[in-house]
């Protein structure tokens with residue numbers, strides 16, 4: 001199976017468990033991989049038959065900045081459900097990194113893989 005991917009998509013948003021985190025935006029970085037079949041897009045050179053990474057990126061930014069949640073887990077589950085419902089992919093892997101969360105670490109985060117129900 002083929003993949004369309006997005007690497008290090010940067011989103012500034014309100015997210016976090018603690019009160020101080022609800023007052024100012026923090027940076028998140030998303031890596032997203034989506035399984036798909038690229039053969040129709042490649043054969044026709046038609047963006048309408050492609051899994052459009054720009055549209056996925058827009059949707060991820062829109063949702064991530066719409067309504068604050070506390071946990072990265074909540075956000076990636078919501079995003080996986082949206083991507084599987086709205087885009088032509090059978091499986092999505094989302095890794096979200098929150099580099100400012102633990103000063104002693106380069107970055108921290110959560111990664112999930114979810115499949116479309118049959």
Ligand SMILES: Nc1nc2c(c(=O)[nH]1)N=C([C@H](O)[C@@H](O)CO)CN2
Nearest residue numbers: 015016017018070071072073098101
């Ligand atoms: N597994 C998780 N652990 C933690 C999260 C999270 O979203 N998932 N969040 C926090 C705080 O919001 C942190 O980012 C600020 O120090 C702590 N642990």
